[in-house]
Each structure stands twice: as C-alpha cells, then as structure tokens.
Amino acid sequence: MSWVFDDEVLAVVLAVVVVGFVFGFSQFILSGRVVEPFSALGLLGPNMKIGDYPREVVVGVSFKLYLYVHNFEGRSVYYRILVKLGDRNSTISSVKPLDSNPIMEFRRILTHNQTWIYPLNITLYDPGVNKRLVFEMWIYNETSKGFSYHGRWNQLWINVTASPLNLTSTGKPIVLPSEVEDLLIKGFLAVRRAEDSGGDVSVMVSILNEALDYAQMEGYVEAGNLVEEVLSMEGEVSRMGLENRNRQLLFNVVLFGAVLGGSVGSYAYLRRRIWIFWSRVKSNCIVKCSVRLNEVEDKNCRRILEFIRSIKEVTVEELVSNSGRFKLRDYEVAKALFNMVRDDVIFLEDPNPPLKFHEYMLSFYNLDFWVTVTLLVLTIISIQFSQTPMVLFRYVFGSIFVLFLPGYSLIEALYPKKKDLTPLERLALSIGLSLALVPLVGLVLNYTPWGIRLTPIIISLTLLTLILMFLSSWRKYSYLKLSFTARGFE
Secondary structure (H helix, E strand, O other), X not given: OHHHHOHHHHHHHHHHHHHHHHHHHHHHHOOOOOOOOEEEEEEEOOOOOOOOOOOEEXXXXXXXXXXXXXXXXXOOEEEEEEEEEEOOOOOOOOOOOOOOOEEEEEEEEEOXXXXXXXXXXXXXXXXXXXXXXXXXXXXXXXXXXXXXXXXXXXXXXXXXXXXOOOOOOOOOOOOXXXXXXXXXXXXXXXHHHHXXXXXXXXXXXXXXXXXXXXXXXXXXXXXXXXXXXXXXXXXXXXXXXXXXXXXXXXXXXXXXXXXXXXXXXXXXXXXXXXXXXXXXXXOOOEEEEOOOHHHOOOHHHHXXXXXXXXXXOOEXXXXXXXXXXXXXXXXXXXXXXXXXXXXXXXXXXXXXXXXXXXXXXXOHHHHHHHHHXXXXXXXXXXXXXXXXXXXXXXXXXXHHHHHOHHHHHHHHHHOOOHHHOOHHHHHHHHHHHHHHHHHHHXXXXXXXXXXXXXXXXXXXHHHHHHHHHHHHHHHHHHHHHHHHHHOOOO
C-alpha cells in the first residue's frame, strides 16, 4: 500500500478532501433547505421488489402489491393516493389526472425524507384485457386549501379474467365527512407551523397518521381526540424547536471550526510523521544499491548512497537514526529512502521474510489487507451513528466504503505487482471501478429474497471486498515467494 504515499496521489487525495470540505460547508450553509424538492411514488411487486408484478388476475380474487411513497420536499406533506382503473383508451399525464372515479384511496402524512411502504390487497370486479391500474399522487395545497394533483403517477397493465361465481363490487372508497376532513387538515397545518419553527414534529405526525387510520375506518371520535392531542402539542414543540435551532447553529459553527482546525493541524503533523511511520515498518530491512552514484543527481540521495556503500549492511532504522550525518532531519531521510525505493535506485531486503502464507498474512507485507479490514469495521460501526457530530464519521467511512474499497480490492487482485500500474492509475481505477461494482451488486441483490436494503448491501460489499483482498494477498504472496527463492530463501 506504499503507493498511497506517492506525491501525486497525496495531491489528489488532498484535492478530494478540500472538495469534500467545501461540499460539507455548503451543506451546513444550506442545512434545512432542499434545492430540488420532489415526491416519489412507486409500485412494488408482491415480494416488495421492482418487477415480478401480476399480469393475470381473476375477478373477485385479491392480489398483493406494495405502495411506495417518499417525501423529499423539505417539509411535511399530506399525501392522498388515489387508485383508479382505466383501459387502453384512458389518458393520464403529469398535468392531467385520469378521468375516472377512484376505486381505492390511501392517505398519509410524511415528514421530510420519510418513506412509506404500504401493503395493498386489491380486488377487481370488472373483467377485461389490458386493464390499466393507475396510482395517482395528490397533496394538500395550503394556498388553495385543498388537495391538488401532484403530477406523479404509476400504472400496471393487467388482464382481469372473469370468474364463474359472477362476483360484483361490494364497496366504494370511503368519503370522509367534511367536519372530519376539516379537523384533519387543521391538525396538519398545526404540524406545518411547528415544523416552520424548527420543531421535531415526528411524534405529532405519528399521532396524526393514527388519526387518519381511524378516520378511514369510520372511527371519527377516536380520530377527533387524536387530532386535538396534536393541536395541544403545537405550542411546546414550536418553542423547543426555536431553542434547538439556536443551539444547533452555535454547535455547527464550533464543530466546523474544530474540524477545520483539526484538519490543518493533522496535515501539518502527518506530512512529516507519515514517513517516519513508513521507516519504522521497514526498520529491519537491509538497504542495497541498484544504481551507480553518478546516475543519481539529487545531492541528498547521493550522500545517503555514499553512506550505504561505505557500510556492508545498513538497515533503514540505522539510516534514519543517523540523519544528522546527512544534514537532514529524520523524516527527510525516510522520505528520500521511500522515493529511491520507488524509483529503483535502491531496494530493501528483508533478513527474515515470511516463507509461509499465514506468516505473510500477519506481516507488514500484507498491511493493506489489515488496513482494509479496519476500514470495513469502522464503517460498520459508524453506520450506527445518526446524530451530529458522530454522523460525520458515517459520512467519511461510508464514502470510502462505497467509492473506493470495492474498486481498490479488485485492482489489487488483478494487478498485484507494484509495477503493473502507476500510483495515480491505481487511485483513479479504484474509484472508477467502485462506481461500476456497487450498482452491479445492487442489481444482483434486487433479484434475491433480501432485496436492495441497507443490511444486505453492507454485507455484500464487505464480503466482496474481503474476498478480493484475500485473493490479492495470495497473488502477492506467490510473487513475493518467487523473489525470495531467487534470493536464496527457502
């Protein structure tokens, strides 16, 4: 993993960190704002996956689907989903709903970035070919004080086969009494006012959704009591929201200042200590020259090479500890040694190389494997964090987990030799292949019983990365063993 210390790679990584910090700071400035608000409406099959939808159903026999609604409007939204039945001649668009009476209706209030997946048991009573089952999204418009078509719709083409029992429809969508409808809207507007004050309205929304469920089951008294409870909570939630908003603003300013100061301080410290760390990992290795002195132009490197040639066997640790002899600091000697190894000016010979695979797995030669395992473990731990400031670790490790590790492990398995690719090529290909592998893993998961969910994705990417890194370790060990044999080690 020494290619990470390459100057070009470090420059690119620094640029990525700077861009990430700018993006994070912009998110802080725009916190609470949604640049492109949207609502999503989807239809999932009986197994809660995209696809596998029924094509043939029987009159009077129910079939199962799942309704998917996601709110990314930046505020709480009162949704009304209408289910309508049309045919090949029916028309619907993003501006005009289907001209047909609804056969079913569902309502839900969702806070920002909340998802609702609801099981549907649908029964059709009119036989026909190429029936068009349409799902429309309507939302409550505070300006017009009524529900308006939101331009989101989904459909399923289906054939309805006649039943010998000659069944007919036995019900219609429940129409709420106007006083109940007005009371529910009053509760929703109380939620919106509390939300505008910065309050946490999740409890209010949960209670209001319970009231909606009662109302749709004609439990109007219970629904009214729950709405009154929501109205009574508005004042306290709004007050706490204003206090929390002021505290959060101060906390965010202090946090970003600490992160910025810590980043600058870490860079100033690590830009030197990182070479000392490398020299300690290689401390027992014997340094040997690969070129003549007159082939080296750098004066510092020439002085180090002269010292190496004057002593029969000298280790990396001895060279770094004698940095004063070269009129250099210890980290400067370590960095010069690293650069000379990279440029094949010198090579390092391990006096006690790992001759067995299990010894190799536990040696510094396989450091990249254990660094990868550590990053995977930290990622899994950070997933549990959902509150600032710990959520920052989730962003950092999650980005590495998705955007770097899968592609890096594949590149290491395909090109185990250091000379196969330049450091910058390894970095670029690691990021590019990660962007290609992760969607493929998601595609495969979609056709499994587990589906595309957080836990299956984490497990799949972790196993994929570990398998590829283990394969990489075996290939590197095979090449290293050949080089040891050529040098006389058995």
